[in-house]
Amino acid sequence: MRPWHRPSDLLLSLLALGSAALWVFPLYWAIVTTLKPEDEVVAPGFHLLPLHPTVGAYGYVLAHTTIARWYLNSLVTAAAVTVLVVAMSATCGYAISQLRFPLRRLLFGLILASFMVPLQALIVTHFILMNDFGLINSWGGIVLPQLIVPVVVIVYKQFFDAIPREFREAALVDGAGEFRLFMQIFLPMNWGVTTALAIITFIGAWNAFLWPFLVASTDRAMTVTVGIVQVHDAFGVQYARNIAGAVMAAMPVALAYLIFQRRVTEAVALSAGIKG
């Protein structure tokens, strides 16, 4: 490998760390702002740390908005999307990979083709459909249109394809059915992928803006990602409070990323078609 102890390498390290620090500065500044009293936020001068640290902005947002309710909505809908997407895609990917049945190729072709469709183009008819179902301003209405994630099926198919035939044949000789085979061999052998896909599906559902914004517009029905913009509208120019709402909305996904870094990056690369 290349030698490490050279002046150019030290320079490179400094450059890299410096630009990375610059890149995350907006996040740092946002968090620092929320820990300042409102008068200090608008005071002249540049202070990297709050002079009088306080969590008052968070308390205010918690007490004066329905953020707890929005949190619950986000949690329930993101969890539902995650469980349903992973379960439906895993079983479907398994069947396409391991079983031979009529229309198999057509089904796989359709799933591949649906990559081409921008979900933004379907907002009109999704809204009409959810209205027909009576699901406007409900958890179901937020969840259903988010269930179409063809890439998850394809990732599962690829991973199931890679499992040697012997496992399957041995289990079939032992008289195991397809469902047992799936639950006891194929799924456990791919827990890593399942975890990775579940985490990014959850992050995606938590972060979804356009659809939840359209379908859940009442204060009690909206998700936290949509709701924090209402905090902004309600408070006017109260910077610490605005950003405190944003920090609270970002916390679950930021933590999920920091804890499961490797899994997240692995899943992101996988769904882009690059095997890590």
Place this chain on the structure above:
Amino acid sequence: MTRAAGRAVRIPAGRQAAQRQATEAAALVAPFVIAYLVLFVYPTLKLVQLSFTASPLIGTGKWVGTANYVRLAGDGLFRASVYHTAYFVALTVVPTTLLALGIALMVSRLRGWRQSLVLACFFLPYILPVTVVTLIWQWLVDLQFGVAQPLLRLVSGGSGVAVFKSPAWAMPMVALVTIWWTNGFNVLLFTAGLRNIPADYYEAAALDGAGRLAQFRHITWPLIWPVTALVLTIQLILQLKIFDQVYLLTQGGPFNSTYVVVQYIYRQAFVLNHGGYAAAVALFLFALIAALSVLQYQVLRTRESR
């Protein structure tokens, strides 16, 4: 079908087994297929049908043939929204790809904790909700108290800039925010791609006396090109669908200078209650993205065949 089944599983063979397998397969694919039909196929077909009517968003309207499409061709705001979307694409796609490649080259020469830390810093914004991103940036560039204002004054040459209220500044700023938000994804793909280039290529080149620049030109650039093409097409398709950031930062203004295609769908359907016309706009976007996706698929295939 029995022939195909025989190839897949040798034990147990026979028609009965094939039939059993088909039944089990049906049960396994049913949840996905039902969801797919109800939430994807039906809304797509309904969109086509809707685009030939004068329906409001909710309720039925009379059949008007291709009138919506004729109107679309002469619609000034629609044309403007296409133009602004193209402008946004131009401001983001190539810049973010080059920036990400540069950062990945830097990151890939780091080792150990330094590499993980730097990569994490660049990736972190990507996992944040769009509303969080826009709230943070509105605060950063705030006209009165924004910490970035001194920098903006430097560029503008004196007075403060209300970036999202100035037609000249608004779209480039939306593009900048978007690049900050999504660049980590591209950095990740490039980093993975660079890792796949064998180190001995560089060692051999170094023995032959090739400098860093020559190594980049003759090894890195050609070998990373498939990833570059992938990133370019993914970004192109993604950025054509721009809506969230524009809506949250500028609402399409000032003076419609940042009005984009998805926003036009939103406005026609949800503000003006023109379901049929909105469907026609949506199908335009649909066709555009579908065509570009075919391109993306070709790029991916070339990649895999290598």
